[in-house]
Amino acid sequence: MATYVQIDPTQKLEPFKAVKKIPLEEYFTSGHRTCQGCESALVMKMMAKAAGPRTIVLGSTGCMYVANTTYYSTSWVVPWMHTQLGSSGSAALGTAAALKALMRKGKMKKEPINVIAFCGDGGGADMGVGAISATLTHPDYNCLILLYDNESYANTDIQLSGSTPWGANTTFSTPGKMKRIMHRRWKKNMAGMMAAGHPECRYVATICMSYGLAGMNSIRKALTIGGPTFIHSLDPCPKGWDYDPYQSHEMGELAVNTGVWPLYEVEDGVLKLTGRTQQIAAGKIKRQPVRDYLLKQGRFAHFTNDDIDYFQSKVDAMWEKWLVPGVIPFRREVEEDHPPA
Amino acid sequence: MGRLFAIEIIYRGIYQKTLASRISRAIVLAAHQEGKPGISFGRYGDSPERNGIPAKNFAIVGTDQETLEQGMAKYEPKEVDITIAVDDTLFKGVESWAWYGLQPVNKLLKPGGTLIVTSRETPEALIKMAHRKETPYQLAIVKGTPSFSGLWVYKDDHTDVRILGAIAKLLPELFSLKSVQKAIVNEWKDPVKAESAARSCERISTTEVMPNQGNPEIPYKFEFPKWHEMGEGIAIPSIPAGRAVEDPVSHATGGFRPDRNPTFKKFTTRTMRPVVNFDTCIKCTLCWLQCPDSCFDVTPEGLYDANMQACCGCGVCEAVCPVKDCVTMVNESEFGDNASQWEDWKKDKAAYKIWLEDKIKTRSERSHGFRYRGQYEEQIPEMLRIAREG
Amino acid sequence: MAQLATVLEDQRQTDETALITGSEAIAVACKLADVDVITAYPIRPYDTVMQYVSKLVSNGELDCEYIVAEGEHSQFEIVKHACAAGARVFCGSSGVGWMYAMEALTVTPALRVPMVAMVGNRALDDPGAFGVEHNDALTVRDLGWQLVWVDTAQEALDTALIAYRVSEDRRIFLPCAISCDGAFLTHSQALVQIPSQKKVNEFLPRYNRADLLLHPDNPITVAPQGNEDWVMEIRRQNYAAMERVSDVLREAYDHFERIFGRSYGNPFFEEFETDDADIVLMGMGTLSTPVKVAIRKMRKEGKKVGFVRMRWFRPFAAAELAECLSRFSAVGVVDRDYSFGSPYMSGVLATEVRSALYSAPGKKPPVVGFIAGLGGREVTVPDVERITEGVYNAAQGRPQPLTQWIGLRE
Numbered sequence A: 001m002a003t004y005v006q007i008d009p010t011q012k013l014e015p016f017k018a019v020k021k022i023p024l025e026e027y028f029t030s031g032h033r034t035c036q037g038c039e040s041a042l043v044m045k046m047m048a049k050a051a052g053p054r055t056i057v058l059g060s061t062g063c064m065y066v067a068n069t070t071y072y073s074t075s076w077v078v079p080w081m082h083t084q085l086g087s088s089g090s091a092a093l094g095t096a097a098a099l100k101a102l103m104r105k106g107k108m109k110k111e112p113i114n115v116i117a118f119c120g121d122g123g124g125a126d127m128g129v130g131a132i133s134a135t136l137t138h139p140d141y142n143c144l145i146l147l148y149d150n151e152s153y154a155n156t157d158i159q160l161s162g163s164t165p166w167g168a169n170t171t172f173s174t175p176g177k178m179k180r181i182m183h184r185r186w187k188k189n190m191a192g193m194m195a196a197g198h199p200e201c202r203y204v205a206t207i208c209m210s211y212g213l214a215g216m217n218s219i220r221k222a223l224t225i226g227g228p229t230f231i232h233s234l235d236p237c238p239k240g241w242d243y244d245p246y247q248s249h250e251m252g253e254l255a256v257n258t259g260v261w262p263l264y265e266v267e268d269g270v271l272k273l274t275g276r277t278q279q280i281a282a283g284k285i286k287r288q289p290v291r292d293y294l295l296k297q298g299r300f301a302h303f304t305n306d307d308i309d310y311f312q313s314k315v316d317a318m319w320e321k322w323l324v325p326g327v328i329p330f331r332r333e334v335e336e337d338h339p340p341a
Numbered sequence B: 001m002g003r004l005f006a007i008e009i010i011y012r013g014i015y016q017k018t019l020a021s022r023i024s025r026a027i028v029l030a031a032h033q034e035g036k037p038g039i040s041f042g043r044y045g046d047s048p049e050r051n052g053i054p055a056k057n058f059a060i061v062g063t064d065q066e067t068l069e070q071g072m073a074k075y076e077p078k079e080v081d082i083t084i085a086v087d088d089t090l091f092k093g094v095e096s097w098a099w100y101g102l103q104p105v106n107k108l109l110k111p112g113g114t115l116i117v118t119s120r121e122t123p124e125a126l127i128k129m130a131h132r133k134e135t136p137y138q139l140a141i142v143k144g145t146p147s148f149s150g151l152w153v154y155k156d157d158h159t160d161v162r163i164l165g166a167i168a169k170l171l172p173e174l175f176s177l178k179s180v181q182k183a184i185v186n187e188w189k190d191p192v193k194a195e196s197a198a199r200s201c202e203r204i205s206t207t208e209v210m211p212n213q214g215n216p217e218i219p220y221k222f223e224f225p226k227w228h229e230m231g232e233g234i235a236i237p238s239i240p241a242g243r244a245v246e247d248p249v250s251h252a253t254g255g256f257r258p259d260r261n262p263t264f265k266k267f268t269t270r271t272m273r274p275v276v277n278f279d280t281c282i283k284c285t286l287c288w289l290q291c292p293d294s295c296f297d298v299t300p301e302g303l304y305d306a307n308m309q310a311c312c313g314c315g316v317c318e319a320v321c322p323v324k325d326c327v328t329m330v331n332e333s334e335f336g337d338n339a340s341q342w343e344d345w346k347k348d349k350a351a352y353k354i355w356l357e358d359k360i361k362t363r364s365e366r367s368h369g370f371r372y373r374g375q376y377e378e379q380i381p382e383m384l385r386i387a388r389e390g
Numbered sequence C: 001m002a003q004l005a006t007v008l009e010d011q012r013q014t015d016e017t018a019l020i021t022g023s024e025a026i027a028v029a030c031k032l033a034d035v036d037v038i039t040a041y042p043i044r045p046y047d048t049v050m051q052y053v054s055k056l057v058s059n060g061e062l063d064c065e066y067i068v069a070e071g072e073h074s075q076f077e078i079v080k081h082a083c084a085a086g087a088r089v090f091c092g093s094s095g096v097g098w099m100y101a102m103e104a105l106t107v108t109p110a111l112r113v114p115m116v117a118m119v120g121n122r123a124l125d126d127p128g129a130f131g132v133e134h135n136d137a138l139t140v141r142d143l144g145w146q147l148v149w150v151d152t153a154q155e156a157l158d159t160a161l162i163a164y165r166v167s168e169d170r171r172i173f174l175p176c177a178i179s180c181d182g183a184f185l186t187h188s189q190a191l192v193q194i195p196s197q198k199k200v201n202e203f204l205p206r207y208n209r210a211d212l213l214l215h216p217d218n219p220i221t222v223a224p225q226g227n228e229d230w231v232m233e234i235r236r237q238n239y240a241a242m243e244r245v246s247d248v249l250r251e252a253y254d255h256f257e258r259i260f261g262r263s264y265g266n267p268f269f270e271e272f273e274t275d276d277a278d279i280v281l282m283g284m285g286t287l288s289t290p291v292k293v294a295i296r297k298m299r300k301e302g303k304k305v306g307f308v309r310m311r312w313f314r315p316f317a318a319a320e321l322a323e324c325l326s327r328f329s330a331v332g333v334v335d336r337d338y339s340f341g342s343p344y345m346s347g348v349l350a351t352e353v354r355s356a357l358y359s360a361p362g363k364k365p366p367v368v369g370f371i372a373g374l375g376g377r378e379v380t381v382p383d384v385e386r387i388t389e390g391v392y393n394a395a396q397g398r399p400q401p402l403t404q405w406i407g408l409r410e
Helices: A039-051 A088-104 A121-127 A129-136 A190-197 A209-224 A238-242 A245-257 A275-281 A290-294 A305-320 B017-033 B065-071 B088-092 B123-129 B159-170 B177-188 B191-203 B286-290 B316-320 B341-347 B349-362 B375-389 C002-013 C022-032 C047-058 C072-084 C095-100 C102-107 C153-167 C197-203 C231-260 C285-300 C318-325 C348-358 C381-395
Strands: A055-060 A080-083 A114-120 A143-149 A203-207 A228-234 A264-267 A270-273 B004-012 B038-042 B054-062 B080-085 B109-119 B137-143 B206-209 B235-237 B243-246 B253-257 B272-276 B296-298 B304-306 B327-331 C016-021 C037-040 C065-068 C089-093 C116-121 C146-149 C176-181 C189-194 C220-222 C269-272 C279-284 C305-310 C312-314 C330-335 C367-371 C403-405
Touching: A039 A055, A039 A114, A039 A143, A039 A209, A039 A245, A055 A088, A080 A088, A080 C072, A088 A114, A088 A129, A088 A143, A088 C037, A088 C065, A088 C072, A114 A121, A121 A129, A121 A143, A121 A190, A129 A143, A129 A190, A129 A228, A129 C072, A143 A209, A190 A203, A190 A228, A203 A209, A209 A228, A209 A245, A209 A264, A209 A275, A209 B286, A238 A245, A245 A275, A245 A290, A245 B316, A270 A275, A290 A305, B004 B017, B004 B065, B004 B088, B017 B038, B017 B054, B017 B159, B017 B177, B054 B065, B080 B088, B080 B159, B088 B109, B088 B123, B109 B159, B123 B137, B123 B206, B137 B159, B159 B177, B159 B191, B177 B191, B191 B375, B272 B304, B272 B341, B272 B349, B286 B296, B286 B304, B286 B316, B304 B341, B316 B327, B327 B349, B341 B349, C016 C022, C022 C047, C022 C116, C022 C153, C022 C176, C022 C189, C037 C047, C037 C072, C047 C065, C047 C089, C047 C116, C072 C089, C072 C095, C072 C102, C089 C095, C095 C102, C116 C153, C146 C153, C153 C176, C153 C189, C153 C197, C153 C231, C176 C285, C197 C231, C269 C285, C269 C318, C279 C285, C279 C348, C279 C381, C285 C305, C285 C381, C305 C318, C318 C348, C330 C348, C330 C381, C348 C367, C367 C381
Parallel strands: A055 A080, A055 A114, A080 C220, A114 A143, A143 A228, A203 A228, B004 B080, B080 B109, B109 B137, C037 C065, C037 C089, C089 C116, C116 C176, C146 C176, C279 C305, C279 C330, C330 C367, C367 C403
Antiparallel strands: A203 A264, A264 A270, B004 B054, B038 B054, B137 B206, B235 C220, B243 B253, B253 B296, B272 B327, B296 B304, C016 C189, C146 C312, C269 C305
């Protein structure tokens, strides 16, 4: 059979076997100007560590641009370049295409170089979704797009995005005297959409760096498998979610254990729930009530019990009614939806 | 020309954003009660604020409109009558995320100006922390635990009005207590808050700080390059890879210390720092791995030493550490330097143990904002008690 | 056999002539320049260049990554990043497509990315129209783009080669937009001399991203967020780079003439019948054809009219132009664009010409602005005669509007 996809070899990044086997070297280091307890900065650190030194990183506008790289100052050890808010897909594609052409034409030494473009939820789930989608349809280029999702436009002062959870307080959805719930949209299902919508994309995963080893191994797999890949990371944000930053790690665990944030990977079309999510789905552990998660965050401080119950019912539906629980929201029959007034 | 009054409020980004803007607004509104025009604004460059990283607000008031216009500044005034630090660990200095170099907390104070701080520390302890200033200034302490809350839920523990009451006493030419109380009632419709302001006004006292007092260190400065000295294409060199760590006693090398951003340090971002018990550490890696600031140097024997130029004091290391009291967050005011704890431990383990126990014992509880619903309601009565009893 | 091989080799080494459109001429330039990454997205009239590129790629004549993007914004962002990673790139658009890419166009100069792009000039929506107007390309005039208008397919090909050479010169590293009038140039075929690969290789060195290469062997951080402490210095660097373009352009045109034997004279603007002219007309792009025809006709009638065709709009050769124009008693600038609410409601070129004259030493002839040929409307010989009449009136000091619409139904 003819091979239509012409792809260069990738780096073979074996999974880290255990936390103690993780290399000591950092490729994204300290001195960034992020908030105390910034989980997105942690994602950058682990992403760079997982990818290793022969990597180029492209960063679209957002906290991980403005706070990490404030002119004359950087935290990157590996080469890094800014890209526009909606351009993570294009930045990855353009850089990968250049490497491919230059190496093929003998203008650059041949070697597999990782290309990673990251975007926040504003840049990825809102403005840049078209470009990311396009890139995931180009089978010939090795690149990873990593969406770090802190569930708001955090850098511009916490405005709601298509990835902000229902009802959350943001500077564009402040609860008032007449309207308690200003943000009435449910969070966009980005990873599911990317996996379902791009059948030739070989790897899509969700991660949370509270489970750092698994997250890094997911990144290593995405860079090894070949072709364009997509990872969606949920990053607790002490500023926008309004919690004491020492709880950052715990907040990620709560998101997973309450079932709000399912962990899974879709590899060559095969879905596999991972980590705690797998255990929840297998009935080995029980989903924690979302109340435990919501009450620890100031952004939900205005929620009434009805609001919390509604939130719970939506998460329950995701696990009990979706045809592919936690991933694809198709259902067998129409159901009514009654958000609190 | 009339008289111009400038007041700056230095605060912890996000945690004290609402507090600082309430103080700054109320200053202008109280002065307005006496017919003095004014403006209130945040330092634009500090926005977007980052949790914990110092930021500034300003209130500028003139005895008349023309004087006010003379004093209007976009970013910050050159000198101020009063500096308000709503967190005492800011006495170690101010380094905004958006600028370069470390600014002493008292830098903008006019000779004889007043530095107001919310603190439970003694004047002596506070003076030691602040950098020395060429001219004398006054220190005034509004007693209380620095008030921290998050972006969405405000902790109304009366810190705002107690500072306003203190200003009425310390700078009566700006406004009287009566004007402050009127402004408070207009703005917050709360007579109890007006009473808190009065008590604070009555009780506040000052200590004079002389040029030979304070931290003698010359604060870190940054020289801006000229346009033709900067690289083209907005490109700057990346950070070099790190290197192995040297044992101060055996001189063996091993482990790893990442190179760090030379132009931004977290010395003034921190309100707490971790102290590490190297004797009980089980080398589980979690503090090192989960630290968003890559602040832990890995020692040759595989221990983790929090490097103070990179630690922002978030407390994640303490939260993830599985061993009791192995990593403990301690109030930053307890420390006089940024030395390596591991090196101290290597040099004298017995002395380190005594030091460590002392630090853990004196740790004061601090919360960095919202932990759970109902937490502020539990904390506010204690602050109100201090406001009442002094 | 040996003889045939020699003939074939000779043919490879010598120029050949082909009947191609302006768009195709630029595609041929891409092939000769051995461009590495090209991105396409459809919009008329520029897309004809990409249709031809696609054939060159499928026939194996051009070895590049040829990417069809999902919109112009991505189209330009992809090549911007490819160029930062060391690839020679080509891209292009027209009308609102160019505007859709505006964010990418804005950031490219400060990144010092020497992208070469073609603008197939097209009227901006609304109303949607396919014909030429220059407003699309002119939107980048303040941003650090080099901007050039060509008027023949030959000039399109030659200018593309010159554009790569100048843009990729380490002293410059600025993007360049080559403007080609929709339809008149993009879609009409003309005989074009295609230079040999050998000559092109001699003229055009390989793109070397040098110290700005984004590669693990050259770890740099590119384009961190700036603030008031830095932005002026960064802008000043771009100012310096644009200031250097004129000299580098002159060098390139000189070298071009030596290698290819074709001369463009003054690189910045072309003068036609100006030696003894009383008055001159000015304009950009394919407007030159009806103007030149009309001038030949009017010369026979004894009117000493000349024409100055601006080629390089950025950088704008203000001093040279002012010196040139000081020889005439009046200037008529024909704009195929508009700038509503501008000084005297003139078009962009007229405003720039007045501005160039104002601060120059020497005589300042009166400048009358004309708006003509919008949306691709033909500018006819009688139109040019009417324009000329207005310019003569200005020379004689007769009062008249400083901006006049020509070829309008009124």
